[in-house]
Each structure stands twice: as C-alpha cells, then as structure tokens.
Amino acid sequence: MTEELELLLEDAESSMKKAISHLETELTKIRAGKANPTMLDGIFVEYYGAPTPINQVANVSVLDVRTISIQPWEKKMLQAIERSIMAANIGITPQNDGNQIRLFLPPLTEERRRELFRKASNEGEQSKVAIRSIRRDTIEQIKKLQKDGDLSEDASKDAENSVQELTDRFIALVDKHLAAKEKEMMAI
Known part of the structure; x- marks a missing residue:
C-alpha cells in the first residue's frame, strides 16, 4: 500500500x-431516568460577567438514583444557577433551600x-x-x-x-x- x-x-x-x-x-x-451530573453539561451560569459551566462554580454530585445536588462555592451563585437551569429547559425544576440546589428527576x-x-x-x-x-x-x-x-x-x-x-x-x-x-x- x-x-x-x-x-x-x-x-x-x-x-x-x-x-x-x-x-x-x-x-x-439524553436522560434515562437516572441522575447523572453530565445532564448539566452545556448549561452556563453568568459568573463575574463570563458564561461559566455549572461544574466550575459549584460542586455537582448525585445523592441517589433520582437526585442531583448542586452546592455552589459562593452562596450568592444560588440564584444564578437556579435561573440558568430553568432557562436551559431540561425538564426538571430546581429546588433551592438557601444552601444548595437539588434536582429531583421524576420517574419516566x-x-x-x-x-x-x-x-x-x-x-x-x-x-x-x-x-x-x-x-x-x-x-x-x-x-x-x-x-x-x-x-x-x-x-x-x-x-x-x-x-x-x-x-x-x-x-x-x-x-x-x-x-x-x-x-x-x-x-x-
């Protein structure tokens, strides 16, 4: 050859x-009914004037099969993260308790x-x-x-x-x- x-x-x-x-x-x-932090890839938060991925401004972890926890490193980022998730329209409503945001995935x-x-x-x-x-x-x-x-x-x-x-x-x-x-x- x-x-x-x-x-x-x-x-x-x-x-x-x-x-x-x-x-x-x-x-x-593509969500398969199980919580996966990669579901949030591609969602950006306004952080000091620059669009930044959520996983760079917060700790994203899976609590159980149907729950994702987002713990921001700065408390003031809670509202911005919540707005970004809502705007991304991923089909999940974020639950903000003042310290962290939880995403509860409904069964498919x-x-x-x-x-x-x-x-x-x-x-x-x-x-x-x-x-x-x-x-x-x-x-x-x-x-x-x-x-x-x-x-x-x-x-x-x-x-x-x-x-x-x-x-x-x-x-x-x-x-x-x-x-x-x-x-x-x-x-x-």
Missing part, C-alpha cells in the same frame, strides 16, 4: 472515531421513554450518515488516485474493501451504543 493510501485510511478511521465520540457525548445528554413514563429513545435513535442515525459520508469521500479519493495512475486497479479494490470493513465496524459500534442506551432507558 502506498503512503498516500495509508494516510487516507487513517484519516477515515480518525473521522469515524470522532463521529462515535460525538454520539457518545450526545447519548449521555413509558411514552417519555419511547420519545427519548426516538431521540437517541435519531442521534445514532446522524452518526451513521456521518460515517457513510466519510466512506464515500474516502472511496472517491481512492478512485481519484487510481485515475491519476498512482494506484493499480487491484490495490484500489483492496483499499475500497478496507474502507467498507472500517465502515461496517463503526456502524456496528453505533448500533451497540444505541442498544445499550435503549436497555438503560427501558429498565424501570
């Missing part, structure tokens, strides 16, 4: 890993579970589309190398097969992540 071809395959694999990483990040944001209904799984499936489908797009682009580059005479027809076919195997492996990984998320969501 030529060096250029190896670089193409490495780039394709790297891009597919990024698609899987993005899927994992998005799936952790069957309908809500199905809705969340549809959302997870949509994220999985977007990852599959991204992976297939990477495959298409890589195969186009391989065909261009063959057309330019830098690659024999046999080497081109072998490289395309390698790209397809890579794609199949990553698509299977997406399915595995979705199956795990569905199992987590459907467990009562």
Whole structure:
C-alpha cells in the first residue's frame, strides 16, 4: 500500500472515531431516568460577567438514583444557577433551600421513554450518515488516485474493501451504543 493510501485510511478511521465520540457525548445528554451530573453539561451560569459551566462554580454530585445536588462555592451563585437551569429547559425544576440546589428527576413514563429513545435513535442515525459520508469521500479519493495512475486497479479494490470493513465496524459500534442506551432507558 502506498503512503498516500495509508494516510487516507487513517484519516477515515480518525473521522469515524470522532463521529462515535460525538454520539457518545450526545447519548449521555439524553436522560434515562437516572441522575447523572453530565445532564448539566452545556448549561452556563453568568459568573463575574463570563458564561461559566455549572461544574466550575459549584460542586455537582448525585445523592441517589433520582437526585442531583448542586452546592455552589459562593452562596450568592444560588440564584444564578437556579435561573440558568430553568432557562436551559431540561425538564426538571430546581429546588433551592438557601444552601444548595437539588434536582429531583421524576420517574419516566413509558411514552417519555419511547420519545427519548426516538431521540437517541435519531442521534445514532446522524452518526451513521456521518460515517457513510466519510466512506464515500474516502472511496472517491481512492478512485481519484487510481485515475491519476498512482494506484493499480487491484490495490484500489483492496483499499475500497478496507474502507467498507472500517465502515461496517463503526456502524456496528453505533448500533451497540444505541442498544445499550435503549436497555438503560427501558429498565424501570
């Protein structure tokens, strides 16, 4: 295999890993009925004029399966954190007791579970589309190398097969992540 071809395959694999990483990040944001501090990722609080993630202005911990505790390092941040959580519209009303904020996650209904799984499936489908797009682009580059005479027809076919195997492996990984998320969501 030529060096250029190896670089193409490495780039394709790297891009597919990024698609899987993005899927994992998005799936952790989908609430599965269990309290998880990552649910608050992406929620920012105004802290001395700068938007700051909640976990950088407070201690975020899980008290039990359905409760998240947010203990600000500065008491004056309680109101700002509470407003930010309300504005983020994550479906949970914060309970402020003057010292800390507690988030009580309600149990999921069957309908809500199905809705969340549809959302997870949509994220999985977007990852599959991204992976297939990477495959298409890589195969186009391989065909261009063959057309330019830098690659024999046999080497081109072998490289395309390698790209397809890579794609199949990553698509299977997406399915595995979705199956795990569905199992987590459907467990009562």
